[in-house]
Amino acid sequence: xxxxxxxxxxxxxxxxxxxxxxxxxxxxxxxxxxxxxxxxxxxxxxxxxxxxxxxxxxxxxxxxxxxxxxxxxxxxxxxxxxxxxxxxxxxxxxxxxxxxxxxxxxxxxxxxxxxxxxxxxxxxxxxxxxxxxxxxxxxxxxxxxxxxxxxxxxxxxxxxxxxxxxxxxxxxxxxxxxxxxxxxxxxxxxxxxxxxxxxxxxxxxxxxxxxxxxxxxxxxxxxxxxxxxxxxxxxxxxxxxxxxxxxxxxxxxxxxxxxxxxxxxxxxxxxxxxxxxxxxxxxxxxxxxxxxxxxxxxxxxxxxxxxxxxxxxxxxxxxxxxxxxxxxxxxxxxxxxxxxxxxxxxxxxxxxxxxxxxxxxxxxxxxxxxxxxxxxxxxxxxxxxxxxxxxxxxxxxxxxxxxxxxxxxxxxxxxxxxxxxxxxxxxxxxxxxxxxxxxxxxxxxxxxxxxxxxxxxxxxxxxxxxxxxxxxxxxxxxxxxxxxxxxxxxxxxxxxxx
Amino acid sequence: xxxxxxxxxxxxxxxxxxxxxxxxxxxxxxxxxxxxxxxxxxxxxxxxxxxxxxxxxxxxxxxxxxxxxxxxxxxxxxxxxxxxxxxxxxxxxxxxxxxxxxxxxxxxxxxxxxxxxxxxxxxxxxxxxxxxxxxxxxxxxxxxxxxxxxxxxxxxxxxxxxxxxxxxxxxxxxxxxxxxxxxxxxxxxxxxxxxxxxxxxxxxxxxxxxxxxxxxxxxxxxxxxxxxxxxxxxxxxxxxxxxxxxxxxxxxxxxxxxxxxxxxxxxxxxxxxxxxxxxxxxxxxxxxxxxxxxxxxxxxxxxxxxxxxxxxxxxxxxxxxxxxxxxxxxx
Numbered sequence: 001x002x003x004x005x006x007x008x009x010x011x012x013x014x015x016x017x018x019x020x021x022x023x024x025x026x027x028x029x030x031x032x033x034x035x036x037x038x039x040x041x042x043x044x045x046x047x048x049x050x051x052x053x054x055x056x057x058x059x060x061x062x063x064x065x066x067x068x069x070x071x072x073x074x075x076x077x078x079x080x081x082x083x084x085x086x087x088x089x090x091x092x093x094x095x096x097x098x099x100x101x102x103x104x105x106x107x108x109x110x111x112x113x114x115x116x117x118x119x120x121x122x123x124x125x126x127x128x129x130x131x132x133x134x135x136x137x138x139x140x141x142x143x144x145x146x147x148x149x150x151x152x153x154x155x156x157x158x159x160x161x162x163x164x165x166x167x168x169x170x171x172x173x174x175x176x177x178x179x180x181x182x183x184x185x186x187x188x189x190x191x192x193x194x195x196x197x198x199x200x201x202x203x204x205x206x207x208x209x210x211x212x213x214x215x216x217x218x219x220x221x222x223x224x225x226x227x228x229x230x231x232x233x234x235x236x237x238x239x240x241x242x243x244x245x246x247x248x249x250x251x252x253x254x255x256x257x258x259x260x261x262x263x264x265x266x267x268x269x270x271x272x273x274x275x276x277x278x279x280x281x282x283x284x285x286x287x288x289x290x291x292x293x294x295x296x297x298x299x300x301x302x303x304x305x306x307x308x309x310x311x312x313x314x315x316x317x318x319x320x321x322x323x324x325x326x327x328x329x330x331x332x333x334x335x336x337x338x339x340x341x342x343x344x345x346x347x348x349x350x351x352x353x354x355x356x357x358x359x360x361x362x363x364x365x366x367x368x369x370x371x372x373x374x375x376x377x378x379x380x381x382x383x384x385x386x387x388x389x390x391x392x393x394x395x396x397x398x399x400x401x402x403x404x405x406x407x408x409x410x411x412x413x414x415x416x417x418x419x420x421x422x423x424x425x426x427x428x429x430x431x432x433x434x435x436x437x438x439x440x441x442x443x444x445x446x447x448x449x450x451x452x453x454x455x456x457x458x459x460x461x462x463x464x465x466x467x468x469x470x471x472x473x474x475x476x477x478x479x480x481x482x483x484x485x486x487x488x489x490x491x492x493x494x495x496x497x498x
Numbered sequence: 499x500x501x502x503x504x505x506x507x508x509x510x511x512x513x514x515x516x517x518x519x520x521x522x523x524x525x526x527x528x529x530x531x532x533x534x535x536x537x538x539x540x541x542x543x544x545x546x547x548x549x550x551x552x553x554x555x556x557x558x559x560x561x562x563x564x565x566x567x568x569x570x571x572x573x574x575x576x577x578x579x580x581x582x583x584x585x586x587x588x589x590x591x592x593x594x595x596x597x598x599x600x601x602x603x604x605x606x607x608x609x610x611x612x613x614x615x616x617x618x619x620x621x622x623x624x625x626x627x628x629x630x631x632x633x634x635x636x637x638x639x640x641x642x643x644x645x646x647x648x649x650x651x652x653x654x655x656x657x658x659x660x661x662x663x664x665x666x667x668x669x670x671x672x673x674x675x676x677x678x679x680x681x682x683x684x685x686x687x688x689x690x691x692x693x694x695x696x697x698x699x700x701x702x703x704x705x706x707x708x709x710x711x712x713x714x715x716x717x718x719x720x721x722x723x724x725x726x727x728x729x730x731x732x733x734x735x736x737x738x739x740x741x742x743x744x745x746x747x748x749x750x751x752x753x754x755x756x757x758x759x760x761x762x763x764x765x766x767x768x769x770x771x772x773x774x775x776x777x778x779x780x781x782x783x784x785x786x787x788x789x790x791x792x793x794x795x796x797x798x799x800x801x802x803x804x805x806x807x808x809x810x811x812x813x814x815x816x817x818x819x820x821x822x823x824x825x826x827x828x829x
Binding site: 016021024025054055100132 | 791
């Protein structure tokens with residue numbers, strides 16, 4: 001018997017997904033390159049477990065790990081199990097965990113070893129056979145960045161860059177490039193094998209609920225948009241302060257520095273989300289078009305960079321290192337909306353406290369009719385967007401001090417996300433892995449976007465590379481940073497207290 | 499968790515509200531990092547004898563607590579109000595924000611029910627979504643409290659008569675948003691069916707469904723009917739529909755035990771509850787069989803209730819049409 005079904009357009013859309021919070025993800029095999037590494041064990045495998053626990057993984061999901069270490073499938077499963085038990089945000093359900101890892105495969109080999117890719121090809125076909133149809137393929141590069149072009153080329157050489165009747169995608173971890181030239185080279189190498197639509201450049205910061213909330217705040221509230229421009233905004237400060245040091249990551253950090261570690265990616269992403277024009281839709285390319293437009297409007301900044309006393313004493317840091325642990329920048333967005341508004345960015349290690357926030361300071365009122373003596377007086381309004389640790393929005397307002405005279409002082413109207421939502425935010429990697437499997441690139445960085453990001457910091461990197469003799473300003477551990485950073489701020493402006 | 503507690507006998511709603519403000523003021527003076535959750539008011543009406551059991555169920559909802567829960571326990575012979583107000587919070591070691599939840603338990607008498615609005619209203623946090631849950635009888639209070647309600651939490655499996663549970667839900671739908679626990683028990687099944695028929699080559703089978711069998715706990719016929727209603731409304735069955743069979747099977751957990759969807763050429767997909775997820779079994783046109791596990795942890799009844807609390811802040815446009823179709827199916 002056939003059912004009578006009216007105008008369902010079944011080939012265009014699935015009528016069963018309406019109203020579901022969890023949208024279907026096509027059957028997928030996830031291949032993790034660097035499966036024995038720190039990122040895989042601390043973040044990726046626990047994220048996969050949590051997706052499995054919530055029933056969010058595809059109905060058919062297979063996991064394959066590839067790394068240099070020689071070990072068996074069982075060894076890999078046991079290591080993965082231990083990592084998930086240790087790092088998962090929830091206590092694993094043993095049955096779900098066994099289901100996730102029970103048939104996980106491991107391939108041992110170096111990333112330039114043709115045999116490893118031959119074995120991968122055979123494994124993927126075997127998993128397709130088991131499923132009875134082609135599985136979508138997601139290749140996740142959780143390796144050191146020098147292996148990205150090697151793996152991409154080898155995947156292409158082995159014919160694994162595409163698959164008939166199934167989607168093939170590649171997820172590339174950060175850092176994507178070391179400077180503008182290397183990012184361009186890597187883009188060319190990747191796009192020589194894969195189409196841009198297959199490439200998902202990950203910056204886990206974009207997977208944080210807090211960062212996505214920045215778009216929600218701007219584009220779902222009529223309150224802010226009228227003042228979100230040069231007519232009302234005096235200046236903006238973006239701070240990403242850390243109270244910790246390099247935590248044993250000397251090898252990476254001394255090579256990268258504050259500018260590459262935080263400014264080029266996380267902080268400029270925040271800046272682009274803060275300043276971009278409203279996209280016409282939340283479609284991946286519409287959002288990224290707007291981000292690229294605003295990034296390309298940013299004028300390369302003036303140079304500034306500082307080091308921390310104590311940094312050279314960190315284990316593994318060369319005694320002659322000139323790597324910056326603090327960076328402060330003044331940027332300008334040269335477009336109609338933001339012309340003339342300075343954006344001050346600062347980030348550093350071992351500062352007073354850990355905080356990531358954006359402070360938008362509005363221009364002062366044009367005329368003050370009230371008396372100011374005996375009070376702090378009227379301060380410009382500020383919109384403070386705290387990304388971490390206590391995500392929220394605070395608006396400073398002028399209010400009358402109780403008493404017989406009209407004296408004004410600033411007060412704060414506070415909103416904390418933690419008090420207003422019953423749900424707990426998922427880990428950024430959970431969201432991003434799921435998006436990559438679904439093929440939704442909204443929260444991933446496009447090729448032109450990555451080059452625009454590097455284009456902003458590249459002049460600074462070049463200047464620092466050329467200047468190997470100037471004394472580097474210092475700041476004590478636990479302070480707000482070097483005094484010299486204050487010179488970036490014009491007039492009576494001050495860095496907001498950490 | 500730490501708790502600050504206030505209690506009083508023969509009290510008034512105003513005194514309870516003042517006590518809640520006092521608890522917050524005192525706690526904030528001791529710890530500036532305390533902030534009260536401001537998401538949802540939950541009003542629960544139960545008989546005094548069920549108070550402990552319901553309080554325990556609310557304790558087990560996991561992370562989805564209402565901001566302020568007002569539990570009214572009806573006690574025969576009582577003509578005064580006794581109340582306990584509790585503010586619970588995690589001790590904050592540093593300056594990290596700590597969210598506090600409030601719980602108010604009010605012992606009332608049967609004669610208070612007629613003016614329950616005047617008791618509950620002063621204790622609500624203004625401007626928040628307000629949800630009512632009446633798990634055991636006293637359904638009439640919904641009418642009294644209706645002006646202050648945004649959401650009703652119910653379980654259409656609660657009624658012994660299948661049609662009665664669905665009719666009660668349908669009676670609420672025009673006035674307030676309904677969160678039906680019986681519907682939430684079908685969520686993983688709906689998600690998995692949607693995923694199974696998502697690939698375009700498989701999706702066309704939705705036009706050729708021949709039979710659907712839903713296995714359910716004997717007391718969970720409403721969940722099974724709602725799943726049928728969902729398929730009927732989403733696939734726009736008009737008159738003619740596949741052969742549908744609801745089969746009661748013994749299992750501990752409320753809700754569904756399995757579903758089998760069959761389409762042309764002898765193809766079928768069965769999903770059955772299993773440890774660590776669902777066991778999927780597919781039969782192809784040539785009779786070939788594939789079996790695999792669809793991963794997902796059981797939420798348990800505590801998780802279902804917590805999900806009910808969370809759903810109060812969302813809106814599912816598919817429940818109403820599914821409910822209508824389920825009622826038609828049961829008629």
